[in-house]
Amino acid sequence: MGREVGIVGVGQTNHARRRTDVSQAGLVREAVDRALADARLSMDDIDTVVIASGPVLFAAVNQPEKWVVDAIGAQGKSVVRLTSGGGAGFAGALAGYYQVAGGYSDRTLVVAYDKLSEGQLQYSISTLYDPFWGREFAVGIMGFSAAYWRARMDVLGHTEEAAAMVAAKNRNNALANPYAHQKKAVTVEDVLKSKPLCWPIKLLDVPPISDGAAAIVLANDKVAHHSTSRPAWIRGIAYCCEADNAAERSLLLSEPLAIASRQVYRAAGITNPRRQFDVVEVQEPYSCFELNYYESLGLCPPGQAAELVASGATQLDGDIPVNPSGGCMGANPIGAVGVIRLIEAATQIMGRNETHQIKDAKMALVQSGGGWANLRGCAVLSA
Amino acid sequence: MLYAPDTSPIDLPTFHSVISLPYTLTPGRCAGTFLAEMPNRRIVGSRFADGSVVCPAQDFSSLDGEEPEALVQAPETGTLTGFTRVGTDVIGLIRLDGCANEFPHRILADLPAIAVGMRVAARWSDDDKGTSILAIEGFVPAPDAPQGEVKPLVGPAEPLGVIPYAMALNYEHAYGPYYGRMFDEIREGGRVMGVRGSGGDDALLPPREIDDITHKRTGTWKACADTGTIRACSIINMEVYGQTRPVPYVYAEIVLDGASTRMIHMIDIDDLESAKKSIKPGTRVRAIWTKGERKGAVSDIERFEVIDA
Amino acid sequence: MGYSQVAVLASAQTQLRPAWNDAQHIDLISAVVGNVFKGTGLTLDDVDFVIDSGSDVLDGRSISNCGFLGALGAHHKEEARVEEDGLWAALYGVNKIRSGASSVGLIVAYSKPSESDVDLYWSSMVDPFYQRPVGFGQKAALGIQAQRYLAAHGITDRALADVVARRWAAAAANDKVAMGKAPDADAVLGSGEAALPLTNLMISRPVDGAVAVLLCDGDIARRSGRPPVYVTGMGTSLETHSFAARSVNRLDSVEKAAAMACGKAGWASGAAADVVEISxxxxxxxxxxxxxxxxxxxxxxxxxxxxxxxNRSGGALPADPIMATGLVRLAEAAKQLAAPARAGLAGPAKALVHGTGGVAMQTNCAFTLEV
Known part of the structure; x- marks a missing residue:
C-alpha cells in the first residue's frame, strides 16, 4: 500500500513571551530555515508544504498561509493550511503524512506556529462557543477545562496535588530545554499555593503564552536517506473527535483519544503501551489534562492516573517518562505545539534530543489535541 | 425542509453578534522601519543581493523569499502601472522610480485624468502624521516629476516593535427553525424547550434537526424545567478581556431537568472557599430569570442559584 | 508501490441561495451529510473520516468545525478542517484513501456569507501593514486584473457580459441555484460598477450553501453499481501574497496546478477534458x-x-458559496461523467475541475476525473 513516512528534519524557534523583532511570517521563516538545514535540504527539494496555525482571531490574519508563503520562499508550490485549534500543528502533520503516504509528494514540509502575543488569547478562544448558546459565559476553555478536572476530582477522588505533580514535573524538565522560555524551578507546594485562576486550575497549572513556530520535514522511504541515516518513522497517526455537547460525553476519559490510540496502536503493533514506549510527549494545555491522557492512552488503567504520577513513573528517571521536554509548561505557542511534541519525540528516536535524551529510546508516543478537549490524536514514532 | 422551494417571504429576525478585538501586531524589521519612518516623511525600501530594490520595504522577497541586504530610501515619485475604482476610491499599483516592484495605494485624481504609465508622486497627509502607510495620503498625477533616485537610508529609525490594531467583525446569524422556536419560547413563555434525541425522552439543548451522535432525526419538542443538576463546574477567579461579570463566580455546565445535554451558565458566589464545598457536580440549581421584558436569549436567565437541600 | 484508486462515489448539495435565512450552518451541513448516502448502499457508519472546509471569519466562530462536528457526521471519527475551498479538502481525502489507510471518506464544504460582511473576509486576508489601510482587497485586485487584461487583449465589455449571461443561463437550467430571471448581457452591463471595469455581475456572487462528496476506494466504487468516476490527477499551487508581483495577465498557479494534475493523469494538457468545471x-x-x-x-x-x-453547471459567477465553490465543481463534474447522456455527452469522458482561493485567485487547485 502507501509509502512509509519518516521525520527527517526538525526545527523550532526559541520561543518567547513576545517577539517584537519578527512578524508572524518571519517567525515561521526561522523554524523553516532550521528544519531545512537539519534535513540538509533547501526549499527547492520540498514538493509540498502544509502550514498550520490556530484560529484566525489569534492574530487577525485570515488564511495566513497566503501571507506566510512569501516568507518561506514557497511561492508556486502546493501549499495548504490546516487548522484545528490547539491541535492545529498535529492536524497539519497528519495531512502532510498522507500527502507523502498517498504518493502526492516525496517530501513535505509541515510548519506550524502561533504568535499569541498579538491578540487576546482567552477572548479569542471564547469565540469557540456558540454565539447563541454559552459564549457570553465562556472563559476561553479554561473554565471548561477546570470543570472537567473538578468532575474527575469528585468521581475519582483525585486531588489538586496530582495535577500539581504534573505541573512541577514538566516545569522542572523545561529548565534544560533550550527552546523553552518559561524556566523557573517549582515544587508541588508552589503549584498548590499559586493563585486560583479557574479553580481547581491555578496559575502554575497553566502554561505560558508564547510566540513560536516549529517545522518538520516528512520524507518517504525512497528519499529519507538523503537527509538522515536515522529518520523517526511514523508507525501510526490518527486524530479523532467527538461532538462537544453529547449527552453521554465522558468527563473522565477522552473517548476520541482512546479511539485514536486504538487505531494507532494497531497500526504500530503496540499491545502494552506502558511497557513498549520509551518516552511520551503530550500536549497539556493545563496540567490536569496530562492525567486524563495517561488513562486515555492506556499508560495506566482508567482512574489510576493520580497513582501513576505519584509513583514517579512519568518522571525523567521513571519507566515511562512523559514530557522530558517540559511539554507546554516551557513554551506554549498553541498552534505549533503538536509539531513541537513530534519534534521532541522524533529527536529522542534519532538520539539527539537537546533537553533530556532518554537513553536508547526506540519507541515514542506523541499526543496532541484541541477544541473543547474533543479533538484528540496521537502518533507512534520509532527508529 | 431544505429542499422545499423558498416560498415564505417572512422577514425573519437575525441574531446580531460582534467579535471585536484589539491587537498588537509586529510588522518585522523592514515594515517596522518603514512605518517608523512615516512621521519623518521618508519612504523606506529594501535592497536585495541582486541590487533590486523593493518598496515598501519587505523582510522577504515576494519572488523567492530571499532576505534583503539593506534598507534604502526610495523616491516619492513613480509610475502608475494599473488601477481600478472601488466605490469612490481609486486604487492603483505604483512602481516607485528605481524600484523593481509595484504596490497598491490610493490614487488621488478623477478617473478621466488617470492612465496607466502616467507619472505620479506621493502626497503626504495633512491629517495623519503617524506611523501608518496612510501618512502617505495617496499618489497624485505628476506629469513633470523628474526621475527620482533610490538613496542610502541615513540614520534609520528603530523599527516599530508593535503597532496597535483593531478588528471588528459583525454578524447577523440566522436562527433557523430550531433555535428560532427555542428562543421564542424563552421570550414568550419563560420556558426552555428542546427536542427529544433520536433515541430517548430526554431533550437535546440546544435543539436541532439532526442528533449529533446518531445523525438521525431528532424527535418532538419538549419543555424542560428551569431547574437542573450541575454536570461540571469551575470557579472563575481571573479577569480576562471581554468578561461581563465580576469575579469570582462559577462557570457551570448544567443539565436541566428533562434534558440530556448541557446548558452553559453561571452562578454567583460569596467567596471561593465556600463555593468549593457548596457547588460541585451533582449540585441542584434553579434558574433566576431577569426582571422585566425578556429578549429571547440565554441571558434572559440572569444566573442560576443553588437549591438548598 | 501500489496506491489505491480513488473514486467520487456520490455528492449532495443544498440549493445555493443568496441567503438561507431560515437555516443555520448545521442545518445546511446535516442536510447534505444525510443526503449524500442515498442510493449508494453506504451509510455514515461506513465512513472512515470527515474532512471539511469552512471559514471561521465567515462563520463568526473560532475553530468552527468544532461546533459542527455532529452535523458533519464526524462524531468519534477522524476529522480535519482545511481552511480553504473544499476542493483542497477533497485533495486531502484522496491522499488518505490512496495511501490505503482508509476506504471511505466524507468531504463537506459550506458557507453562509449572508451572515457576515464578505468584504471583511477578503480584507482580513491581506497584510495589515501595507495593504489593508489603503483599501486594497478582493475587489480592487480583481478590478486591476481586469483593467490590465482588457487593455492587453482588446476585449469588449459586451463580450465579457455575454460570458456572464451564458453562465447565468446555465445555472438557471440547473435547479441548484436560486435566482430570479437570469440576467442577459445588457443586465450584466447595467448591474452597477463593482471595480472598474467590472460590473457587479462580472464578479462571482456570494451565496449560502453546502455540499458533501463521498470518496471511496476503487473496490467500493466498483461494487456500488454506478459507473466509477476516478480521480486520476490532482495539483495545487499558491502564488506570492503580493498581487503586484504576480505575472500580469496570467495565472501561473493555475498552470502549475494543471501541470501537476495532468502530469499524474497522463494528459497532454487540460484540453483533453470534455467536461470542464471552473471557479x-x-x-x-x-x-x-x-x-x-x-x-x-x-x-x-x-x-x-x-x-x-x-461550466455546464453555471460555475462560480452566478453562485459562489465561498469555501465550497470548488467542491461544488467537483460534484457537478462527477455527475456529468456518471450520467453522460443527461449532460449531453456521447460516452465515457474526462473532466477537469478547478477551485480557487485568496485575493485575485492567489491559490488554485486542479483535479482530473475519468470514468
Missing amino acids: GSSVIGELLTLEGLGLAAAGRGIDAAMDDKV
Whole structure:
C-alpha cells in the first residue's frame, strides 16, 4: 500500500513571551530555515508544504498561509493550511503524512506556529462557543477545562496535588530545554499555593503564552536517506473527535483519544503501551489534562492516573517518562505545539534530543489535541 | 425542509453578534522601519543581493523569499502601472522610480485624468502624521516629476516593535427553525424547550434537526424545567478581556431537568472557599430569570442559584 | 508501490441561495451529510473520516468545525478542517484513501456569507501593514486584473457580459441555484460598477450553501453499481501574497496546478477534458483560468469560455458559496461523467475541475476525473 513516512528534519524557534523583532511570517521563516538545514535540504527539494496555525482571531490574519508563503520562499508550490485549534500543528502533520503516504509528494514540509502575543488569547478562544448558546459565559476553555478536572476530582477522588505533580514535573524538565522560555524551578507546594485562576486550575497549572513556530520535514522511504541515516518513522497517526455537547460525553476519559490510540496502536503493533514506549510527549494545555491522557492512552488503567504520577513513573528517571521536554509548561505557542511534541519525540528516536535524551529510546508516543478537549490524536514514532 | 422551494417571504429576525478585538501586531524589521519612518516623511525600501530594490520595504522577497541586504530610501515619485475604482476610491499599483516592484495605494485624481504609465508622486497627509502607510495620503498625477533616485537610508529609525490594531467583525446569524422556536419560547413563555434525541425522552439543548451522535432525526419538542443538576463546574477567579461579570463566580455546565445535554451558565458566589464545598457536580440549581421584558436569549436567565437541600 | 484508486462515489448539495435565512450552518451541513448516502448502499457508519472546509471569519466562530462536528457526521471519527475551498479538502481525502489507510471518506464544504460582511473576509486576508489601510482587497485586485487584461487583449465589455449571461443561463437550467430571471448581457452591463471595469455581475456572487462528496476506494466504487468516476490527477499551487508581483495577465498557479494534475493523469494538457468545471472569482478570472488550464491561448480565453463543455453547471459567477465553490465543481463534474447522456455527452469522458482561493485567485487547485 502507501509509502512509509519518516521525520527527517526538525526545527523550532526559541520561543518567547513576545517577539517584537519578527512578524508572524518571519517567525515561521526561522523554524523553516532550521528544519531545512537539519534535513540538509533547501526549499527547492520540498514538493509540498502544509502550514498550520490556530484560529484566525489569534492574530487577525485570515488564511495566513497566503501571507506566510512569501516568507518561506514557497511561492508556486502546493501549499495548504490546516487548522484545528490547539491541535492545529498535529492536524497539519497528519495531512502532510498522507500527502507523502498517498504518493502526492516525496517530501513535505509541515510548519506550524502561533504568535499569541498579538491578540487576546482567552477572548479569542471564547469565540469557540456558540454565539447563541454559552459564549457570553465562556472563559476561553479554561473554565471548561477546570470543570472537567473538578468532575474527575469528585468521581475519582483525585486531588489538586496530582495535577500539581504534573505541573512541577514538566516545569522542572523545561529548565534544560533550550527552546523553552518559561524556566523557573517549582515544587508541588508552589503549584498548590499559586493563585486560583479557574479553580481547581491555578496559575502554575497553566502554561505560558508564547510566540513560536516549529517545522518538520516528512520524507518517504525512497528519499529519507538523503537527509538522515536515522529518520523517526511514523508507525501510526490518527486524530479523532467527538461532538462537544453529547449527552453521554465522558468527563473522565477522552473517548476520541482512546479511539485514536486504538487505531494507532494497531497500526504500530503496540499491545502494552506502558511497557513498549520509551518516552511520551503530550500536549497539556493545563496540567490536569496530562492525567486524563495517561488513562486515555492506556499508560495506566482508567482512574489510576493520580497513582501513576505519584509513583514517579512519568518522571525523567521513571519507566515511562512523559514530557522530558517540559511539554507546554516551557513554551506554549498553541498552534505549533503538536509539531513541537513530534519534534521532541522524533529527536529522542534519532538520539539527539537537546533537553533530556532518554537513553536508547526506540519507541515514542506523541499526543496532541484541541477544541473543547474533543479533538484528540496521537502518533507512534520509532527508529 | 431544505429542499422545499423558498416560498415564505417572512422577514425573519437575525441574531446580531460582534467579535471585536484589539491587537498588537509586529510588522518585522523592514515594515517596522518603514512605518517608523512615516512621521519623518521618508519612504523606506529594501535592497536585495541582486541590487533590486523593493518598496515598501519587505523582510522577504515576494519572488523567492530571499532576505534583503539593506534598507534604502526610495523616491516619492513613480509610475502608475494599473488601477481600478472601488466605490469612490481609486486604487492603483505604483512602481516607485528605481524600484523593481509595484504596490497598491490610493490614487488621488478623477478617473478621466488617470492612465496607466502616467507619472505620479506621493502626497503626504495633512491629517495623519503617524506611523501608518496612510501618512502617505495617496499618489497624485505628476506629469513633470523628474526621475527620482533610490538613496542610502541615513540614520534609520528603530523599527516599530508593535503597532496597535483593531478588528471588528459583525454578524447577523440566522436562527433557523430550531433555535428560532427555542428562543421564542424563552421570550414568550419563560420556558426552555428542546427536542427529544433520536433515541430517548430526554431533550437535546440546544435543539436541532439532526442528533449529533446518531445523525438521525431528532424527535418532538419538549419543555424542560428551569431547574437542573450541575454536570461540571469551575470557579472563575481571573479577569480576562471581554468578561461581563465580576469575579469570582462559577462557570457551570448544567443539565436541566428533562434534558440530556448541557446548558452553559453561571452562578454567583460569596467567596471561593465556600463555593468549593457548596457547588460541585451533582449540585441542584434553579434558574433566576431577569426582571422585566425578556429578549429571547440565554441571558434572559440572569444566573442560576443553588437549591438548598 | 501500489496506491489505491480513488473514486467520487456520490455528492449532495443544498440549493445555493443568496441567503438561507431560515437555516443555520448545521442545518445546511446535516442536510447534505444525510443526503449524500442515498442510493449508494453506504451509510455514515461506513465512513472512515470527515474532512471539511469552512471559514471561521465567515462563520463568526473560532475553530468552527468544532461546533459542527455532529452535523458533519464526524462524531468519534477522524476529522480535519482545511481552511480553504473544499476542493483542497477533497485533495486531502484522496491522499488518505490512496495511501490505503482508509476506504471511505466524507468531504463537506459550506458557507453562509449572508451572515457576515464578505468584504471583511477578503480584507482580513491581506497584510495589515501595507495593504489593508489603503483599501486594497478582493475587489480592487480583481478590478486591476481586469483593467490590465482588457487593455492587453482588446476585449469588449459586451463580450465579457455575454460570458456572464451564458453562465447565468446555465445555472438557471440547473435547479441548484436560486435566482430570479437570469440576467442577459445588457443586465450584466447595467448591474452597477463593482471595480472598474467590472460590473457587479462580472464578479462571482456570494451565496449560502453546502455540499458533501463521498470518496471511496476503487473496490467500493466498483461494487456500488454506478459507473466509477476516478480521480486520476490532482495539483495545487499558491502564488506570492503580493498581487503586484504576480505575472500580469496570467495565472501561473493555475498552470502549475494543471501541470501537476495532468502530469499524474497522463494528459497532454487540460484540453483533453470534455467536461470542464471552473471557479472564476470574476469573469476575467474565468478567462485566465481557461488559458492557464491549456484550453485557450493567452488572451483567447473568451473563445474557450463559449465552449459547451465549460461550466455546464453555471460555475462560480452566478453562485459562489465561498469555501465550497470548488467542491461544488467537483460534484457537478462527477455527475456529468456518471450520467453522460443527461449532460449531453456521447460516452465515457474526462473532466477537469478547478477551485480557487485568496485575493485575485492567489491559490488554485486542479483535479482530473475519468470514468
